[in-house]
Amino acid sequence: DGGITQSPKYLFRKEGQNVTLSCEQNLNHDAMYWYRQDPGQGLRLIYYSQIVNDFQKGDIAEGYSVSREKKESFPLTVTSAQKNPTAFYLCASSLNAGVGTGELFFGEGSRLTVL
Amino acid sequence: GEDVEQSLFLSVREGDSSVINCTYTDSSSTYLYWYKQEPGAGLQLLTYIFSNMDMKQDQRLTVLLNKKDKHLSLRIADTQTGDSAIYFCAESMRNTDKLIFGTGTRLQVFP
Numbered sequence: 001d002g003g004i005t006q007s008p009k010y011l012f013r014k015e016g017q018n019v020t021l022s023c024e025q026n027l028n029h030d031a032m033y034w035y036r037q038d039p040g041q042g043l044r045l046i047y048y049s050q051i052v053n054d055f056q057k058g059d060i061a062e063g064y065s066v067s068r069e070k071k072e073s074f075p076l077t078v079t080s081a082q083k084n085p086t087a088f089y090l091c092a093s094s095l096n097a098g099v100g101t102g103e104l105f106f107g108e109g110s111r112l113t114v115l
Numbered sequence: 116g117e118d119v120e121q122s123l124f125l126s127v128r129e130g131d132s133s134v135i136n137c138t139y140t141d142s143s144s145t146y147l148y149w150y151k152q153e154p155g156a157g158l159q160l161l162t163y164i165f166s167n168m169d170m171k172q173d174q175r176l177t178v179l180l181n182k183k184d185k186h187l188s189l190r191i192a193d194t195q196t197g198d199s200a201i202y203f204c205a206e207s208m209r210n211t212d213k214l215i216f217g218t219g220t221r222l223q224v225f226p
Contacts, residue, residue, distance in 0.1 A: 004157075035216075040123060042203065042218040043158075058213075090157055101146055102207045104214060106157030 002027045006091050006107035013078075013085070013114050021076045021110045023091035030096040032074035033104065036060060037088040046089075049074055050096075078112060086114045119206060119217035126223045133191040135220045137204035142185060144206040148214070149178065149189045152201040161189070161202075191222075199224045 004025045013019045025032065031050050035043040045058030049068040063082025068074055074093075078085045088111050092104040119139045127133045139147065145166055150158040164171045164178045164187075171178045177190040187204055201219040208215060 006157075040218060042119075043216040045213060048213065092157075101163055102214065103148070103160050103163065104150075104158070106159070108157045109155070111155075 004091055004093055004105055004107035006089075006110050009108065009110060011110060011112050013112065015114055016080045018077055018079050019085075019112065021078070021089055021091075021112070023074045023076065023107060024072055025074075025093045025105075026072060027093055027095075027105060028071070029093035029105070030071070031094045032068070033092040033094075034058075034064070034066065034074070034076045035090045035092065037090055037109075043090065046076065085112055087112060119204060119215050121202075121204060121217040121220045123218065124221050124223070126225065127194050129194060129196060129224055129226050131194055133189075133194045133198070133222055133224075135189045135191075135202050135204075135222065137187040137189075137217050139185050139187065139204070139206045139215075139217075141206055141208060141215070142182065144208065146207045147178075147180060147187050148205040148207075149176075149187075150203040150205060150216075152203065152219070154200075158203060194222075194224050196224045196226070198222060 007022045033048040034046040044060050046064050047066040049055035065077045090109050091107040094104050121137050148163040149161045151161045152158045175192045179188045201221050203219045204217045205214045
C-alpha cells in the first residue's frame, strides 16, 4: 500500500545530542514537508522540499537540518542547537506544488523527548 | 501576516451537531481544508472547499465558507464518539506550496 512511513515512533534523546528522524514515501510525490506540533499551537512548518536536491526553510527552521537526496526520502535532523526539541514531529507529502487540490498526506508522527 | 485561528475546545453530546469554526487571513487562498487528527497519529484530510464555493456537503459533513468575513466552518451532523479528535483548518497560500494550519479544535463527544 502507498503511504508515508516515519520512524522511530518514539525517541528519547539526551541534551546535546543530535537525532535524525526518518520519513519515506512511496506515493511518487514531488513535495515533502516537516511540521512540528506542540499542544495548543497547531502545526508549524520546519522545512519543505519541492524537488530532489532542493529544500526551503519554513517558519521555525533554526536548530534543524534536512536533506533530499532521493525523491522518496526526507530525513530531519534535530540538532543540539534546537533549544526546545521535545515535540511531536509530522512528515507530509503532496503531489506537487500548485497541482490539484494541494492535499497533504501525513505520516503517523514521531514523538521526540529530550531528557 | 498569515494566521489561522480556531477555538481550542468543543464538547458536544452524542447525536447532536458539532460546529467548528475557523478564521483565516489570506483572501487569495485557493483551497481551504479540514483535517482530522486521532490521538497520537498523523492528520487525515476530511474535506476541502475551493475558494469560489460557499458550501460543500459530504455525507455528515457540511463546510461553509464566508469569503467576505474570511470565516470557514465545519458542521458534523449526528456526532458520534468516533468523531472525538482534533480538527484543523488550513489554507493554501496562492502561488506557494505551503499550507497554513490553525491551532486545532479538540472535539470531545460524550454519551
